[in-house]
Amino acid sequence: xxxxxxxxxxxxxxxxxxxxxxxxxxxxxxxxxxxxxxxxxxxxxxxxxxxxxxxxxxxxxxxxxxxxxxxxxxxxxxxxxxxxxxxxxxxxxxxxxxxxxxxxxxxxxxxxxxxxxxxxxxxxxxxxxxxxxxxxxxxxxxxxxxxxxxxxxxxxxxxxxxxxxxxxxxxxxxxxxxxxxxxxxxxxxxxxxxxxxxxxxxxxxxxxxxxxxxxxxxxxxxxxxxxxxxxxxxxxxxxxxxxxxxxxxxxxxxxxxxxxxxxxxxxxxxxxxxxxxxxxxxxxxxxxxxxxxxxxxxxxxxxxxxxxxxxxxxxxxxxxxxxxxxxxxxxxxxxxxxxxxxxxxxxxxxxxxxxxxxxxxxxxxxxxxxxxxxxxxxxxxxxxxxxxxxxxxxxxxxxxxxxxxxxxxxxxxxxxxxxxxxxxxxxxxxxxxxxxxxxxxxxxxxxxxxxxxxxxxxxxxxxxxxxxxxxxxxxxxxx
Numbered sequence: 216x217x218x219x220x221x222x223x224x225x226x227x228x229x230x231x232x233x234x235x236x237x238x239x240x241x242x243x244x245x246x247x248x249x250x251x252x253x254x255x256x257x258x259x260x261x262x263x264x265x266x267x268x269x270x271x272x273x274x275x276x277x278x279x280x281x282x283x284x285x286x287x288x289x290x291x292x293x294x295x296x297x298x299x300x301x302x303x304x305x306x307x308x309x310x311x312x313x314x315x316x317x318x319x320x321x322x323x324x325x326x327x328x329x330x331x332x333x334x335x336x337x338x339x340x341x342x343x344x345x346x347x348x349x350x351x352x353x354x355x356x357x358x359x360x361x362x363x364x365x366x367x368x369x370x371x372x373x374x375x376x377x378x379x380x381x382x383x384x385x386x387x388x389x390x391x392x393x394x395x396x397x398x399x400x401x402x403x404x405x406x407x408x409x410x411x412x413x414x415x416x417x418x419x420x421x422x423x424x425x426x427x428x429x430x431x432x433x434x435x436x437x438x439x440x441x442x443x444x445x446x447x448x449x450x451x452x453x454x455x456x457x458x459x460x461x462x463x464x465x466x467x468x469x470x471x472x473x474x475x476x477x478x479x480x481x482x483x484x485x486x487x488x489x490x491x492x493x494x495x496x497x498x499x500x501x502x503x504x505x506x507x508x509x510x511x512x513x514x515x516x517x518x519x520x521x522x523x524x525x526x527x528x529x530x531x532x533x534x535x536x537x538x539x540x541x542x543x544x545x546x547x548x549x550x551x552x553x554x555x556x557x558x559x560x561x562x563x564x565x566x567x568x569x570x571x572x573x574x575x576x577x578x579x580x581x582x583x584x585x586x587x588x589x590x591x592x593x594x595x596x597x598x599x600x601x602x603x604x605x606x607x608x609x610x611x612x613x614x615x616x617x618x619x620x621x622x623x624x625x626x627x628x629x630x631x632x633x634x635x636x637x638x639x640x641x642x643x644x645x646x647x648x649x650x651x652x653x654x655x656x657x658x659x660x661x662x663x664x665x666x667x668x669x670x671x672x673x674x675x676x677x678x679x680x681x682x683x684x685x686x687x688x689x690x691x692x693x694x
Contacts, residue, residue, distance in 0.1 A: 224529040225251035229538060230492060232256045232284060232469070233255055233510055234503045238263050240271060243507045245278040253538060254282030256472075258335070258503050259297025259593055261285075265332055268295075272333025280542055282498065284336040284384070284469075289325055289559070290679040291355055291592045292339075293333070294571040300596050300682035303559035306368065307664060308342055308566035308678035310358035317565070320558045324376030329381050329640055335397035335545045336382040338432060338469070338500075340372035342419035343392035348666045349639055352589055353392050355664055355679045362415050366422035371427045382541060384469055385423040387434030388458060390416025394436060396459075400590075402446050402477045403436045412438065416488055421462055428542055430467040431458065433496060435477035446477050449487060454495030467537045468495055472502030481596040484509060485516035492517065493526050498532035550592050563683035567666070571673035574659055576693060579606040579629040582650065584613060584620060584643050586635040597662060597680035602689035606631070630654045631692070632672075635680050636663030660688050 232401070235241050244252070255275060258489065261356060262268050275281050285294040290305015303325055309318045317692055322340065329337055344365050345357035360367040364537045373383040376536075389412060394403035405416070433448040442450035448470050458464050470491045473479070478487040488499050520526035583598045601609050611621070632650055637643045643666060651657050651672040658673045663686060665676035675691060677684035 217624050221445040223518060223521065223528075223531075224514065226528075226535055227514045227521075229253045229535050230497065230499050230517070230531065231510065231513065232498055232500045233505070234501060236260060238267055238271060238600060241507075245274065247510070248275060248279030248281055251280035252279065252281065253498055254284065254336075256338075256500050257283065257285040259293060259294050259595070260503075262294055262297060266327075268332040273277060282336050282538065282541070283334050284338055284500070285329075285334060286338045286591075287325055287334075288339040288341060288356055288680045289321060290684075291595065291597075293595060295328060295683070296682070297593065297595055300680075300685070301559070302681070302683050304681050305355050305679040306358045306372075307355035308684060310364055310368055310556050311568070311678045312562065312565045313364060313368075314565070315367050316557075317562055318368045318371040319375040321562050322372040323378050324558050326376040326379040326381040328396065330379050334381065336384060336430065337376055338384045338386065339376070340364075340369055340383065340385060341387070342369040342385045343387060343390055343425060344415055344419065345392040346415065347393050348664065349395050351394060351395065351639065353590055354636060354644065356591070357392055362418040364500075369419040370426040371538050373423050373426050377427065377429065380545065380547075380690075382429035382467075382544070384432050385420060385428045385432040386556050387436070387471060388420055389434065389436075389438060389441070389453055389580060390420075391434045391436055392416065398478050399493070402444075402481065405436050405438045407438070407440065409590040413443065414680075417462065420458075424462055424464045424466075428466060429544060430469050430498075431464060432469045432500075433471050433491070433537040435471055435475055437444040447477065448473075448496070449482065449490040449494050451494045455556060459495060465537075467497045467541050469498045470496045471501050472500050474502030474504040481572060482501055485513045488513045489516055489520040489526055490532065492530060493535075494522075497537045502616075527652075532684075559602055559681075559683045561606050563677070563679075563681070563687035566678050567684070568676045569673065573673045573692060574629070574656065576606075576631075577627075579631055580625045581606045581608040581633060581659065582625075583608060583610040583633045584632065584634040584637075584646055585610050586640065586643065597685070598687050599631070599637065599660065599685045601682070602686050611646075613640070613646045616646050618646070618653075619648065622653050624681055625654065630657040631660065632657055633660045633662060635661070638664065638666035657684060660692075660693065662688075
């Protein structure tokens with residue numbers, strides 16, 4: 216391979232954020248980092264504890280200058296606390312409190328933990344305006360339904376993270392909040408006019424850009440008025456025309472995970488990589504699925520696209536310059552120490568809401584209504600069990616619930632029913648309604664968005680299912 220070919224391959228590899236299984240870095244990742252690989256995205260399966268994570272990121276840094284990223288939103292979407300649940304409430308809880316100083320403190324604390332573990336880019340905050348209650352992928356990840364509220368908290372989150380030298384990645388541009396389809400599975404459509412998009416979806420992104428957000432993540436959503444039927448991740452109109460041109464953004468654009476079906480089932484992984492770069496992305500998040508063989512195929516396809524004119528060399532050079540500027544910013548800050556504080560629990564306590572009256576608990580039976588996790592959240596534990604060791608806890612799938620048996624078991628005892636996003640699941644609503652109808656003294660704890668509630672019963676809304684949310688709810692219940 217000639218020197219010019221090696222330089223071109225380095226440019227191509229420099230656009231990729233790869234993933235791998237396990238808690239140590241494979242040889243191929245370290246080898247590719249030496250050859251200019253852009254960096255890595257870590258997932259819950261890469262994280263065991265802070266010491267292990269520091270060792271992992273140290274090994275990665277020893278091989279190159281990687282962007283080391285993960286999704287740490289707090290709340291339901293956590294990677295640092297994937298195995299136990301986050302000590303920080305998510306955006307819905309912070310939006311319910313609506314104290315931007317608190318949001319700044321929470322995200323500064325999250326950022327300090329990330330920095331202490333060697334993470335330099337957090338794929339957060341979520342800036343989507345969640346105008347569709349049935350949204351299957353955003354929900355509690357959003358600060359709320361009002362653009363101005365979402366904007367001010369997005370700014371606070373960006374500034375909190377970046378105050379400890381962790382780059383924020385504001386997502387999912389140009390907005391994933393008005394969708395009823397999960398882009399992990401197919402292409403959602405945001406069918407609104409450009410005027411609506413500008414006055415609603417784009418408001419938090421413009422605010423984040425004005426606040427100096429170091430990166431923005433694309434959405435695999437089609438906006439017919441802007442992108443036709445093409446996902447924004449692959450649309451020059453969205454990434455170059457709107458984000459770069461109209462909104463004036465000159466930071467790093469990161470694609471959402473390209474292994475999601477919205478991309479792989481339409482143009483394929485390698486094809487989507489080329490199209491996203493051509494549209495204006497600077498770093499390609501490949502997601503957890505692609506193997507080293509597929510990574511090599513992506514690099515080869517990028518090189519071929521430069522050769523046959525589908526991807527201008529200048530576009531790769533522009534991406535490399537933006538990522539280099541981000542790396543310079545990483546190196547300019549002081550090393551942050553993890554902040555040992557209780558701001559997460561404090562925030563969760565401020566967010567939790569009780570409607571109705573509760574009585575002291577007597578031999579409580581807790582029925583947790585099983586809810587399937589979204590792909591973005593993953594299999595993070597949730598529920599009140601850790602905070603109610605004296606209770607009997609049963610987790611049931613609505614389809615398997617035998618209501619007379621549950622009611623018999625709850626006889627002469629306090630009954631607590633825990634549910635998550637009941638508004639999205641008719642079977643959950645039916646089960647909760649049946650239990651409350653028979654036991655009007657029951658207490659319902661909603662650990663998702665409090666959109667639906669039974670006609671009677673005391674009702675506690677936590678605005679999220681993080682560990683901190685659960686503790687705050689139980690404290691309220693047992694006060």
